[in-house]
Amino acid sequence: MQTTYDVIVIGGSYAGMAAALQLARGRRRVLVIDGGVRRNRFASHSHGLLGQDGKSPSAIAEEAKAQLLEYPNLTWLQGLVDSAEKTGERFTVTIADNKIGNNTFTAKRLILATGVSDHLPAITGLQDRWGKTVFHCPYCHGYELNEGALGVLAISEASFHQAMLIPDWGPTTLFTNNCFTPNAEQCAQLAARGVTIQTETVTEVAGEQSIIVKLANGRLVELTGLFVASLTQPSNRIAQDLGCEIAESPIGFYIKTDELKQTSVPGVFACGDLARPMGSVTFAIGDGAQAGFATHRSLIFEGH
Template identity: 55%
Template sequence: MRHDAVIIGGSYAGMSAALQLARARRTVLVVDAGRRRNRFAHAAHGFLGSDGEAPGAIAERARTQLLRYPTVTWIEGDVSGAHPIDDGFRVRVEGGDTHEGRRLVLATGVVDTLPEIPGLAERWGRSVFMCPYCDGYELDRGPLGVLATAPMWFHHAMLIPEWGPTTLFTNGAWHPDDSQRTALAQRGVSVVEDRVLAVGGERATMELEGGHSIDLAGLFLMPRTRMASTVAADLGCDMDEGPMGPFIRTSPMKETSIPGVFACGDVARAAGSVALAVGDGAMTGAATHRSLIEAFHA
């Protein structure tokens, strides 16, 4: 079957894009590998109407609602390749099956790469976080930390005190200059320059070089990201470099540099949350539908 659109990625952005197309009575195929970026978190916050719910529950409810539309087909699997054909694209799913769509929407997401510090990965999404708007409120103004992992460390350290008394851990990798130290002090941020050996404890105890440790209610860092799929690169989509990693460049109408290929969600913007992904997907679905109409009248 030839679909109006094939959407690669069935998390929040992909489903939101699919919903707009389904409501326009277009045929949509969603191919999803089942690896949501926030699957490590117990709760999602800041998403109007679902604040505090489990991310998996939000996603499953959205999927159930989406599949009520008879023009939507869902396949679980990884996409191993995609290439242009006459008036559309052919997508190959691992295992050999191929599917065609007049338009292609990339909602493939990104993968977070954490520093190789023992105990960090085990606490990711539980007491180690990226976004204070998503997770800061629940830490109840307890002692917080910022682990300097990227050039945006200063911005992060200046932001976090809104949610609790903050300590910046430079881990020996970053060195605040005099003006930065003054600004941090004005925000009440303590600076620890010892190397972090491990993260332990019930929440996030920073075990430091020299044998001492600092107990925290939560730790924030900005991980390096990489694209979860190579499809965009294989197609030749132009990229931009964000503060944490590359993302797909899109027009204001969410089309990539490859005509007929659209992108949304974390793979197509420099910041991410459930709310942003859903909004981005809705815009992309509507723009994709509009492109089908414009092609008909061309």
């Protein structure tokens, strides 16, 4: 296998594939290294993506990958990146466990599209229902809940924004769960949106088709869906080890980039959920395309 490329894309989900597509069509030598773990792997359907609404996430990704592999100047490698470093004017990427013989690759540019990991409150049953009856994005999942009873599980004051949004998809209860106490103005705004505020601690969530929220006082609240803003962080340390600047939002950490998706390290671009405070498949694809265009442009105008 060739070991030197114009660009190595680390991460082969929606953002990484969108970036790789632009570079492959620019007739550049591209290597995509993918660990095979998509952030939305827990969801059975993907919504809100124009032209693909309602398809399974795996079907969308598999079709995109098949189209990419039609380009002879693009190589796809399944594996996890162990390290990435800048060596002179090139970047060296090492695969942690590669059975094909070679595990070191170099490139003029790197695109990081490794995504983020979601961290949920430590409540029994919550993680098991993530992507099924527990969600983070009403635009992705709200319509299919058919205006049923909905809940918002607070993680911080940032949950106020989520609680204000959700009533457009169904009658809403905000479970403050000792994480957030709305002030008088916020209470008035929530009341105007018809939001019920529940201050009792949530001890467990259960249920299959619907979700049962169990409270410390023994009360059970049945919902069609529960929304919670997961706390996010980069899914690995590659960006930090390269020296990329990290930014913080109310719901987690992400890689800071300029408007062309270049990080604080020249030659390193980042896209998708890794490089924005809030994400969706639509944003990931747009971000990836921008990163691909900008990376191609940098190869022409900045040389090396």
